[in-house]
Amino acid sequence: MRSMSKIVDVVAGTLIAADGRFLLGSRPEGKPYAGYWEFPGGKIEPGETPFEALRREFHEELGITVEAATPWLTKVHVYEHATVRLRFYRVWSWTGEFEMREGQDIAWQVPGELTVGPMLPANGPILKALELPAVLAITCAHEIGEDVILASLAEAPPAAVLVREPGYQMEELARFVREVSARVRPAGGKVFANADPAWLEGLPIDGVHLSEARLMAMDARPDFEWVGASVHGREAKEKAEALGADYLLLGHVKPTPTHPDSAPLGWDGFECRLAEGCPLPVYALGGLSSADLADAYAHGAQGVALMRGAWQ
Ligand SMILES: Nc1nc2c([nH]c(=O)n2[C@@H]2O[C@H](COP(=O)(O)OP(=O)(O)OP(=O)(O)O)[C@@H](O)[C@H]2O)c(=O)[nH]1
Numbered sequence: 203m204r205s206m207s208k209i210v211d212v213v214a215g216t217l218i219a220a221d222g223r224f225l226l227g228s229r230p231e232g233k234p235y236a237g238y239w240e241f242p243g244g245k246i247e248p249g250e251t252p253f254e255a256l257r258r259e260f261h262e263e264l265g266i267t268v269e270a271a272t273p274w275l276t277k278v279h280v281y282e283h284a285t286v287r288l289r290f291y292r293v294w295s296w297t298g299e300f301e302m303r304e305g306q307d308i309a310w311q312v313p314g315e316l317t318v319g320p321m322l323p324a325n326g327p328i329l330k331a332l333e334l335p336a337v338l339a340i341t342c343a344h345e346i347g348e349d350v351i352l353a354s355l356a357e358a359p360p361a362a363v364l365v366r367e368p369g370y371q372m373e374e375l376a377r378f379v380r381e382v383s384a385r386v387r388p389a390g391g392k393v394f395a396n397a398d399p400a401w402l403e404g405l406p407i408d409g410v411h412l413s414e415a416r417l418m419a420m421d422a423r424p425d426f427e428w429v430g431a432s433v434h435g436r437e438a439k440e441k442a443e444a445l446g447a448d449y450l451l452l453g454h455v456k457p458t459p460t461h462p463d464s465a466p467l468g469w470d471g472f473e474c475r476l477a478e479g480c481p482l483p484v485y486a487l488g489g490l491s492s493a494d495l496a497d498a499y500a501h502g503a504q505g506v507a508l509m510r511g512a513w514q
């Protein structure tokens with residue numbers, strides 16, 4: 203019998219099409235969970251890097267050649283048949299014609315609007331992460347004024363906005379959240395707010411964002427569709443995972459006026475903090491602009507969280 207302490211290393215890839223749809227495949231007859239839907243991929247063979255395994259698996263299963271892919275989420279899951287460490291990649295470009303070489307079905311899917319199922323049990327957080335955009339815009343009305351932010355939101359509403367106004371009292375925050383929501387949500391964007399969850403009840407938002415201090419003091423997941431958290435180190439990262447958070451902010455990557463007295467992580471430091479991988483999508487934060495997106499992807503981030511950089 204296979205020892206349960208042995209971990210099977212697996213790589214799986216999400217092909218991201220230009221229109222934002224992603225690819226799922228059905229598991230062929232004869233494998234565990236036949237008929238379930240999954241991201242194409244498979245076991246990493248001895249001597250292979252995860253990226254090499256990804257390229258081989260995509261070629262073996264679908265006949266295509268992966269050209270550009272970046273590491274994304276890592277998740278350990280205990281199945282009856284094995285304990286697997288799943289390394290998910292996002293695949294941005296590929297060549298060749300699709301051939302279903304294992305007799306499987308494939309389906310291009312819109313994030314948040316799945317039409318096939320059931321999914322492999324380990325894949326829930328990955329599907330939710332696919333609904334998050336590359337850029338998270340963070341408000342700083344206390345620095346640049348509400349007018350600048352509201353005008354920018356009206357002109358080009360971002361796909362996700364985090365309201366963060368540390369000096370605001372409850373009433374003021376509620377009013378500003380409503381103003382932000384009125385500009386962002388009709389365009390299909392998400393609104394999160396960084397505050398005591400009790401302050402946010404009944405407001406037109408999609409989620410709550412927890413500061414690290416609030417996260418550490420929390421003993422149950424707040425009742426919002428989305429829960430995000432700021433983390434700096436491993437302890438907070440683990441707490442957020444245990445709480446069932448949906449995304450993290452990790453920084454600061456570059457120098458920023460928000461933290462003038464502490465050294466930035468740099469991209470290597472950012473990646474290091476995710477060293478054993480993270481099952482949640484992580485936005486890189488601190489002194490960044492949208493020009494940093496490629497670096498963020500290359501270092502395993504979901505994308506970039508921009509404060510001042512979002513409103514320039
Ligand atoms: N490919 C893939 N495997 C996944 C996903 N999610 C997930 O839990 N797994 C698990 O990862 C393990 C390895 O996947 P696999 O069966 O595709 O392996 P493989 O292509 O090398 O097939 P083989 O066993 O015929 O050589 C399975 O236990 C599977 O249940 C996913 O999204 N994609």
Ligand SMILES: [Mg+2]
Pocket residue numbers: 242243244245259263
């Ligand atoms: Mg496979």
